Each structure stands twice: as C-alpha cells, then as structure tokens.
Amino acid sequence: MLYLASQSPRRRQLLEQIGVDFRTVDVEVPEQRALAESPREYVSRVAREKALAGLAALSDAGAVVLGADTEVVLDDEVFGKPADAADAAAMLRRLSGRVHEVISTVWLISHKGEWSDTSVSRVRMPELDAATIKAYIATGEAFGKAGAYAIQGHGAKLIEHLDGSHSGVMGLPIFETARLLRAHALITA
Numbered sequence: 001m002l003y004l005a006s007q008s009p010r011r012r013q014l015l016e017q018i019g020v021d022f023r024t025v026d027v028e029v030p031e032q033r034a035l036a037e038s039p040r041e042y043v044s045r046v047a048r049e050k051a052l053a054g055l056a057a058l059s060d061a062g063a064v065v066l067g068a069d070t071e072v073v074l075d076d077e078v079f080g081k082p083a084d085a086a087d088a089a090a091m092l093r094r095l096s097g098r099v100h101e102v103i104s105t106v107w108l109i110s111h112k113g114e115w116s117d118t119s120v121s122r123v124r125m126p127e128l129d130a131a132t133i134k135a136y137i138a139t140g141e142a143f144g145k146a147g148a149y150a151i152q153g154h155g156a157k158l159i160e161h162l163d164g165s166h167s168g169v170m171g172l173p174i175f176e177t178a179r180l181l182r183a184h185a186l187i188t189a
C-alpha cells in the first residue's frame with residue numbers, strides 16, 4: 001500500500017490528479033536548515049525524514065511511503081513558510097523583480113529500499129509595489145506556503161515566468177513522482 005506522509009492538501013490533490021490509490025500518514029518533522037547544508041541537501045533531507053517518519057509510524061510491513069518537501073531559494077537563502085504577515089511581506093519584497101528557484105524533492109521509502117527525485121523550477125516575479133504585496137497578503141493564501149505565495153491561487157498573478165514544473169512549485173512534482181511510482185510498480189502507466 002502507498003502512503004503519503006503529508007498534511008498538505010495540495011500534495012493529496014496532486015496525487016489524486018494522477019489516479020493513484022493511497023492513504024495518508026501524519027508526520028511532524030522539524031524544518032531547520034543545518035549550517036553546512038546546501039538548499040538542495042536540506043530539501044532532500046527534510047523530504048526523506050518525512051517519509052522515514054511515516055514508515056516508522058506504520059505497522060504495515062508492505063508500506064511504501066512518499067515524503068516531499070518544497071522550499072523557495074533566493075541567493076542561497078531558503079524561504080520556508082512565513083511566520084506572520086510581516087514575514088510574508090518581507091519575503092515578497094525580496095522576491096520582487098527577481099528570479100528564484102523552487103526546489104521540490106520526493107522520496108519513496110519502503111522496508112526494501114529508498115529512492116528519490118528532485119524538481120528545480122525557476123520563477124520570475126515582476127517588481128511588486130507595497131500595495132500589491134499588501135493586497136496579496138490580505139487574500140490569506142501566503143500562509144503555509146514556502147516563499148509566501150501560491151502559484152495555484154492569486155499568487156499566479158505575481159508570476160511573470162515559470163521555467164520548470166507547476167506541480168513541483170505547488171509541492172509535488174507530478175512527472176518525477178509518477179516516474180518513481182512507475183519504476184517501483186506502484187502505477188502502470
């Protein structure tokens with residue numbers, strides 16, 4: 001049985017989108033980048049820890065657990081979920097007029113082995129003035145999202161160009177996830 005180790009409604013929705021049969025398992029993993037860790041190493045470690053925590057929480061010997069993590073990266077700095085409105089505004093001011101990366105890593109872990117894949121997208125935002133940032137934060141959707149925006153919502157208005165994976169930015173890169181699931185016979189096509 002496939003389990004998604006996530007509380008994120010987006011990840012559930014993206015996995016449902018490709019018709020995969022799965023259950024969810026709740027995990028709580030601290031998200032704190034270590035000093036020596038590159039952004040990619042950090043995202044991968046957190047995604048792997050989520051999958052491992054999911055596997056440890058299950059008593060199903062045949063469980064295969066999918067864990068994912070998504071972070072926004074600008075100038076080697078990782079932007080996670082904003083703590084409050086001031087933090088969200090500060091993130092959007094930094095992202096304004098710049099190109100940033102969105103890194104999404106997925107791990108598939110069972111008692112037989114572990115496999116992963118990563119999607120890196122480049123996202124360009126136009127110059128955002130204070131009124132635009134204020135209005136966006138008032139939509140409420142900045143909270144709980146890495147980098148304080150949601151490509152799947154009003155945040156799409158803030159994206160001038162995307163070079164990469166829309167589903168990856170949303171939290172679960174469908175192409176890479178499907179390829180992993182297929183390689184391990186969890187889906188057939």
Ligand SMILES: Cc1cn([C@H]2C[C@H](O)[C@@H](COP(=O)(O)OP(=O)(O)OP(=O)(O)O)O2)c(=O)[nH]c1=O
Pocket residue numbers: 005006007008010011031050068069070071072081102144145146147149150151152155169170171
């Ligand atoms: C950039 C961006 C991020 N996000 C979301 C995806 C992730 O849910 C979230 C980043 O936080 P994550 O720590 O990757 O995930 P999560 O805490 O929401 O869920 P869980 O750990 O239980 O799996 O930001 C969007 O929904 N849209 C976007 O455009």
